[in-house]
Amino acid sequence: GIQVEQSPPDLILQEGANSTLRCNFSDSVNNLQWFHQNPWGQLINLFYIPSGTKQNGRLSATTVATERYSLLYISSSQTTDSGVYFCAARMDSSYKLIFGSGTRLLVRP
Amino acid sequence: KAGVTQTPRYLIKTRGQQVTLSCSPISGHRSVSWYQQTPGQGLQFLFEYFSETQRNKGNFPGRFSGRQFSNSRSEMNVSTLELGDSALYLCASSSRTGAVSGANVLTFGAGSRLTVL
Numbered sequence: 001g002i003q004v005e006q007s008p009p010d011l012i013l014q015e016g017a018n019s020t021l022r023c024n025f026s027d028s029v030n031n032l033q034w035f036h037q038n039p040w041g042q043l044i045n046l047f048y049i050p051s052g053t054k055q056n057g058r059l060s061a062t063t064v065a066t067e068r069y070s071l072l073y074i075s076s077s078q079t080t081d082s083g084v085y086f087c088a089a090r091m092d093s094s095y096k097l098i099f100g101s102g103t104r105l106l107v108r109p
Numbered sequence: 110k111a112g113v114t115q116t117p118r119y120l121i122k123t124r125g126q127q128v129t130l131s132c133s134p135i136s137g138h139r140s141v142s143w144y145q146q147t148p149g150q151g152l153q154f155l156f157e158y159f160s161e162t163q164r165n166k167g168n169f170p171g172r173f174s175g176r177q178f179s180n181s182r183s184e185m186n187v188s189t190l191e192l193g194d195s196a197l198y199l200c201a202s203s204s205r206t207g208a209v210s211g212a213n214v215l216t217f218g219a220g221s222r223l224t225v226l
Contacts, residue, residue, distance in 0.1 A: 031213050033214065033215065035217075040219065041197050041199075041219065041220045041222065042218075042219045042220065043201075043217040043218065044217075045198065045214065045216060045217075046217075048214045072192075086152065088215075090154075090191040090213065093140075094163045094169065095157045095159075095165040096142070096157060096165050097142070097154065097201075097213075097215060098154070099144075099151060099152035099153075101151050102151070
């Protein structure tokens with residue numbers, strides 16, 4: 001089945017810094033989502049982005065489906081951005097979303 | 110619009126017992142998926158239901174089962190609990206139609222945190 005890999009596994013930033021999180025997937029996908037998991041465990045949708053570029057405030061994401069990767073950009077990071085970021089992908093023939101192992105982000109004041 | 114509601118939020122069981130977790134999807138959503146999250150294995154797919162039919166099942170033993178009701182609410186059950194079943198169980202709903210392809214944006218509930226002693 002599809003494999004989803006995220007990098008880096010851990011990231012520590014100073015407040016105000018920018019960062020890029022990467023997600024590689026091993027097969028063509030028809031669904032790719034980025035999530036933020038808060039300290040209480042809730043997964044919050046950030047982007048549904050099987051291809052192209054989207055922006056939402058300080059966050060933006062780009063997926064290059066032909067090269068099988070997606071990037072999540074965080075600009076001017078804030079302490080509230082801390083948590084774990086997951087990307088998840090689904091193949092054309094499957095109903096299940098496969099998650100990467102996540103990037104744990106800590107933003108220091 | 111209310112989100113995905115999972116109950117109970119926290120529970121403690123002992124080995125050998127069974128547990129039932131409930132998930133109420135967003136109104137109008139017909140697809141419900143379940144995931145298990147553990148520190149060692151990450152987020153793993155358990156099963157997905159659409160219109161009361163199980164569409165796909167992950168690689169879990171038969172002790173894990175689920176069902177979906179006509180109002181799209183779903184339950185999952187774990188029998189003969191083991192210590193390794195301690196996890197955060199997450200439910201997600203989507204408005205996906207019967208087709209596999211197409212937008213299937215999953216919205217997750219807050220989860221049910223199960224501790225097995």
